[in-house]
Amino acid sequence: MQEKKTENSGEKKAVKCPYEKKCGGCSYLGMSYGEQLKKKEGFLKKTLKGIVPVKGMIGMENPYHYRNKVNSAFARKKDGTIISGIYEQGTHKVVPVDQCLLEDLRADAIIRDIRNLLKSFKITIYNEDSGYGLLRHVMVRTGFTSGEVLVVLVCASPIFPSKNNFVKALRKLHPEITTIVLNVNERNTSMVLGKRDIVLFGRGYIEDELCGCTFRISPQSFYQVNPVQTKLLYEKAISLAGLTGKERILDAYCGIGTIGLIASKEAREVISVELNPDAVRDAIANAKRNRIQNVRFYQGDAGEFMVKLADEGEKVDVVFMDPPRAGSDEAFLSSVVRLKPQKVVYVSCNPETLARDLKYLQKHGYEAKEAYGYDMFAWADHVETVCLLSRRK
Secondary structure: OOOEEHHHOOOOOOOOOOOHHHHOOOOOOOOOHHHHHHHHHHHHHHHOOOOOOEEEEEEOOOOOOOEOEEEEEEEEOOOOOEEEEEEOOOOOOEEEOOOOOOEOHHHHHHHHHHHHHHOOOOOOEOOOOOOOOOEEEEEEEEOOOOOOEEEEEEEOOOOOOOHHHHHHHHHHHOOOOOEEEEEEOOOOOOOOOOOEEEEEEOOOOEEEEEOOEEEEEOOOOOOOOOHHHHHHHHHHHHHHHOOOOOOEEEEEOOOOOHHHHHHHHHOOEEEEEEOOHHHHHHHHHHHHHOOOOOEEEEEOOHHHHHHHHHHOOOOOOEEEEOOOOOOOOHHHHHHHHHHOOOEEEEEEOOHHHHHHHHHHHHHOOEEEEEEEEEOOOOOOOOOEEEEEEEEOO
């Protein structure tokens, strides 16, 4: 798929959504796709002005139904009607949604049919105020390339009445489902998933292909929600590193190992670090699945790990970093500076924290060379960016 530049993406008109006013998730529905890309590029250039040149915004050919992970909240109205959908912005009030412009169509259809099955199986809906009830959320993850489908029933208890018959009924309606997991979330919290997973059908995870590698995606795994744009973003990140096959790479915040495993084909060695033990387990399985032997995974804090490497006199040539929206803290950035890689490739989902972190690295011996925007969240106001920094000589 070719990268689609801002100026070529104006043909997608503004769209209407019946849930727009109550949901609040899509702030750019009133403008054409081309207009929103220009607005996002303008915001990126303004935010990074004087820090790094922005070389464009890469849009989508088809900016609809791209989300491969769908979370649906469930609630019961006063008249007993069960509804499912999205929380109204800033509240825990469920907006009933049957089909979202952003979500995978298969996922939306599965959630609608689960909702319709609940009454006949006498499944109660969890009430946050009283703490009574069973079903809290349904999460559906779909493999863009593989077509595999994971359904996660998030419940307040591990006891699910007539679970075998429920699974059978759901699979009869949707034979495309490859695995079903019961996730137990007994806590009174805003977190969707609990820590315990019980496999009801299938392997408990799905697989999907990205940039020539196969990845295992389980209920708890972080995996980018827009696979079409993720492919382009990761290809750009790896090309910016200018790998020759001789480099030693550190993949910080590695998640299930995506960037490091993809880059491993063009590097001598990859060291990957991740705090989440579930993600590390998936990453190790992904390396085995792809028969990749030049990647090592470590579970722990990436900043502390880099300090240890620097203390031991170890060297790395390239650091890939893909932090959460809050960006990196000073402890992490100072550990990058101590390790002295020749290049840093920074993947960011928040231009404002990216600007802050780039300024820190620039003060400590690095030059921000170029940045590219990627529209990972069409119709919403988020922007993903990849940026190259080089160490000053």
